[in-house]
Amino acid sequence: MSKETVEKVCPITANHIKVALVGQPNVGKSMLINSVSNAHLHVGNFSGVTVDKTEVLFDYNEYHFTVVDLPGTYAFTDYTIEEKVTHKYLCDEDYDLIINVLDSTNLEKNLQLTSELLTMNKKIVIALNMSDEAEKEGIYIDEKYMSELLGVPCIKVSAAAKTGIEELIENVVSIYTKEKVDPKLIFSEAVEEEIEKIISFLQKHHYEANNSYRNVAINLLQNKEKTYNRISKKPLWTELQPLVVEALYHIELHHNTDDIKEAFAEEYASFTRGIAQEVIRQETKKENKTLTEKIDNILIHPFFGIPIFLFFMWSLFQLTFEIGALPMAYIDSFFGWFGEILGSTISNEAIRSLVVDGIVGGVGAVILFVPNIIILFVGIALLETTGYMSRVAFLLDGFFHKFGLHGQSFIPLVTGFGCSIPAYMSARILKNDRDRLLTLFIIGFMSCGARLPVYVLFAGAFFSPEMAGNILFAIYITGVIIGLVAAKVLKMTAFKGVDEPFVMEMPKYRLPSLKLIWHTVLGETMMYLKKAGTFIAGAAMLIWFLSNYPHNLSLEKEYAQKIEHASSQKQKVVLENKLQGSLLEQSYLGQMGKFTEPLFKPLGFDWKMSVALQAGVAAKEVIVSTLGVLYSLGADVDEKSNSLAKAISKNIPFASAVSFIVVIMIYLPCFAASIVFTREAGGIKYFFYLFALTSITAYVLAFIAYRVTLLLT
Amino acid sequence: MNTLLNCQKGCSVHVKKLHADCALKQRLISFGVMKGVSISVLEHAPKKKTIEIKVGKMRLALRDVEAQMIEVEEDE
Numbered sequence: 001m002s003k004e005t006v007e008k009v010c011p012i013t014a015n016h017i018k019v020a021l022v023g024q025p026n027v028g029k030s031m032l033i034n035s036v037s038n039a040h041l042h043v044g045n046f047s048g049v050t051v052d053k054t055e056v057l058f059d060y061n062e063y064h065f066t067v068v069d070l071p072g073t074y075a076f077t078d079y080t081i082e083e084k085v086t087h088k089y090l091c092d093e094d095y096d097l098i099i100n101v102l103d104s105t106n107l108e109k110n111l112q113l114t115s116e117l118l119t120m121n122k123k124i125v126i127a128l129n130m131s132d133e134a135e136k137e138g139i140y141i142d143e144k145y146m147s148e149l150l151g152v153p154c155i156k157v158s159a160a161a162k163t164g165i166e167e168l169i170e171n172v173v174s175i176y177t178k179e180k181v182d183p184k185l186i187f188s189e190a191v192e193e194e195i196e197k198i199i200s201f202l203q204k205h206h207y208e209a210n211n212s213y214r215n216v217a218i219n220l221l222q223n224k225e226k227t228y229n230r231i232s233k234k235p236l237w238t239e240l241q242p243l244v245v246e247a248l249y250h251i252e253l254h255h256n257t258d259d260i261k262e263a264f265a266e267e268y269a270s271f272t273r274g275i276a277q278e279v280i281r282q283e284t285k286k287e288n289k290t291l292t293e294k295i296d297n298i299l300i301h302p303f304f305g306i307p308i309f310l311f312f313m314w315s316l317f318q319l320t321f322e323i324g325a326l327p328m329a330y331i332d333s334f335f336g337w338f339g340e341i342l343g344s345t346i347s348n349e350a351i352r353s354l355v356v357d358g359i360v361g362g363v364g365a366v367i368l369f370v371p372n373i374i375i376l377f378v379g380i381a382l383l384e385t386t387g388y389m390s391r392v393a394f395l396l397d398g399f400f401h402k403f404g405l406h407g408q409s410f411i412p413l414v415t416g417f418g419c420s421i422p423a424y425m426s427a428r429i430l431k432n433d434r435d436r437l438l439t440l441f442i443i444g445f446m447s448c449g450a451r452l453p454v455y456v457l458f459a460g461a462f463f464s465p466e467m468a469g470n471i472l473f474a475i476y477i478t479g480v481i482i483g484l485v486a487a488k489v490l491k492m493t494a495f496k497g498v499d500e501p502f503v504m505e506m507p508k509y510r511l512p513s514l515k516l517i518w519h520t521v522l523g524e525t526m527m528y529l530k531k532a533g534t535f536i537a538g539a540a541m542l543i544w545f546l547s548n549y550p551h552n553l554s555l556e557k558e559y560a561q562k563i564e565h566a567s568s569q570k571q572k573v574v575l576e577n578k579l580q581g582s583l584l585e586q587s588y589l590g591q592m593g594k595f596t597e598p599l600f601k602p603l604g605f606d607w608k609m610s611v612a613l614q615a616g617v618a619a620k621e622v623i624v625s626t627l628g629v630l631y632s633l634g635a636d637v638d639e640k641s642n643s644l645a646k647a648i649s650k651n652i653p654f655a656s657a658v659s660f661i662v663v664i665m666i667y668l669p670c671f672a673a674s675i676v677f678t679r680e681a682g683g684i685k686y687f688f689y690l691f692a693l694t695s696i697t698a699y700v701l702a703f704i705a706y707r708v709t710l711l712l713t
Numbered sequence: 714m715n716t717l718l719n720c721q722k723g724c725s726v727h728v729k730k731l732h733a734d735c736a737l738k739q740r741l742i743s744f745g746v747m748k749g750v751s752i753s754v755l756e757h758a759p760k761k762k763t764i765e766i767k768v769g770k771m772r773l774a775l776r777d778v779e780a781q782m783i784e785v786e787e788d789e
Contacts, residue, residue, distance in 0.1 A: 079739065079740050296765075501778070
């Protein structure tokens with residue numbers, strides 16, 4: 001995908017610089033790209049926001065830049081899928097240089113990755129990000145001295161305040177044009193001695209390397225597979241091998257361990273500790289508790305933590321309903337008025353019906369819920385950007401673990417409340433394939449934003465406004481509980497096995513920047529609106545066509561006579577509605593609905609609901625627009641109850657509504673999400689498993705819900 | 714053996730040895746948990762199922778099983 005755009009936007013020329021952006025998770029790589037190029041990549045405050053590489057293009061002076069934003073990685077360990085993506089890219093792909101982004105407030109830890117990068121044969125520029133935040137904390141970094149010590153240019157930047165960005169780009173350009181200088185990575189004497197021995201051996205035999213002899217030696221000692229594969233094919237290997245074995249033995253002895261990787265980790269750690277001590281001047285502040293620790297005392301309190309979290313979620317759904325309902329009446333009457341105005345300009349009756357009932361009715365029904373969607377996305381964006389998300393993962397891990405899920409599963413699951421597609425992608429932060437698959441199967445149980453309109457519609461139709469928010473909360477919680485039970489069942493049957501370790505960084509709390517939330521929410525909302533304008537409008541037109549054709553002329557004639565002979569105005573309206581009803585029943589859609597009706601009969605659905613449900617497989621928003629089209633054309637809607645909610649409370653029995661909601665909660669995610677699911681799970685067979693799991697669960701539970709509600713009411 | 718799981722909230726210790734398998738050991742090391750490093754315990758989740766520790770400047774969450782693999786010694 002990205003390769004093509006590169007060629008289209010800027011042809012590969014001499015002035016084309018391809019940069020790989022690398023850093024530990026949550027150091028602000030994506031935000032840095034956004035500042036550099038004015039792109040709008042998704043930014044959050046937890047590790048794992050960028051799960052796949054993204055390319056951003058921009059121009060600076062006479063240079064074309066392609067910046068590849070790679071997922072954050074703590075070290076070259078291939079522990080999670082995202083780390084594999086990054087490692088593989090850095091080793092195998094073609095790029096000109098690396099920008100290594102570091103968090104200035106936690107330099108020593110971030111330098112761990114840097115020291116590993118220094119062993120690669122690449123040009124590197126270091127961006128000391130969040131330098132403004134570090135200075136606020138009293139941490140001063142001497143970047144000039146640091147550049148000297150590492151042999152790599154280090155530039156102070158702040159992606160948030162947009163400072164140092166230009167200097168960074170200029171340094172990238174100057175490093176690009178200059179010859180590569182070997183960076184200075186120094187190990188302990190014992191290791192340096194062994195490296196020296198191997199270098200002199202390589203020199204003696206004139207080994208043809210694609211990396212410096214020093215790096216080849218380091219990689220051999222670190223058991224890097226690639227280096228071995230290359231060198232072990234050469235005749236000099238027979239002589240080199242005993243040398244390496246002896247060197248490893250010496251190093252392990254020196255570090256008092258039998259694990260060479262651990263030994264090197266200690267080597268890197270002491271190197272980075274040395275660098276950090278040299279370049280950081282820290283103002284000794286009183287050992288006060290940091291703000292983050294103070295907040296954590298409350299938010300992850302062993303007893304109050306979970307109730308506080310539940311309260312936050314409850315408030316979110318209350319707000320979603322209460323505030324979201326305020327502009328609804330205006331939007332609703334706007335589309336009513338707009339339809340009338342538009343309708344009066346069209347003389348052809350069929351086209352007028354298509355435009356007013358089909359397009360305006362269908363799209364209007366979807367746009368009605370934009371305020372709710374906005375509030376929900378603001379809530380999720382706050383959760384993501386403040387750093388609270390990881391706290392909840394911490395609180396819930398014990399509970400989740402009982403159901404066979406991983407604490408970090410919480411992150412994709414919450415993302416799933418917004419949209420399942422990014423949720424499926426973010427499940428990549430789970431290392432273990434079994435855990436990841438299990439989470440993928442459960443994500444669908446978290447009701448996505450597109451299902452919200454259906455819930456809002458039904459909650460508003462059957463409950464008072466004071467209750468509707470609670471009902472909304474209850475629907476979501478029920479979805480979660482069903483998901484957890486499903487997880488437990490799957491864990492005990494299909495995904496048996498050992499548990500994945502839980503080791504997760506808890507980021508600092510950050511005040512969410514308004515701009516960031518604005519961009520995230522705006523992006524999501526525009527996507528929703530775009531879908532309403534294109535896909536949903538098309539689907540609404542199709543539904544309209546299927547529900548209006550074929551025409552039955554004899555039926556129309558018969559009713560026309562009856563209406564003419566009707567005695568009163570009231571009788572005329574009744575007859576008119578009856579005609580519409582009979583016409584709808586014999587339309588294509590009516591026939592389809594009738595055909596599948598027996599299947600859904602046990603759940604208490606009429607054929608209109610069956611049709612809406614099936615249309616929802618294309619996209620969940622279509623459910624509401626289909627209901628809108630069907631019930632605005634339908635028989636029992638008189639002129640007083642023009643709003644869809646009223647039509648629904650009048651035409652659908654309560655028990656049927658409950659079972660309808662249960663099916664919506666559980667059944668197959670939309671078409672686009674299913675495709676992403678299949679890709680992430682790694683095979684078409686998983687799609688069929690998902691289909692079977694969701695359909696059977698939905699059917700059985702809806703049947704139970706229907707029967708129980710019938711008994712109770 | 715004194716492990717990180719036995720530590721009270723608020724105590725500070727240093728790591729003596731990691732008793733984890735290779736992959737987990739690498740993971741812990743990449744987070745800065747390695748021999749000789751000092752760690753303080755910040756918070757316990759309900760029933761000590763998960764604990765929050767501080768390594769250098771980073772806060773880290775671990776499950777009870779993982780905490781048990783980290784052998785520690787009290788700081789003098």
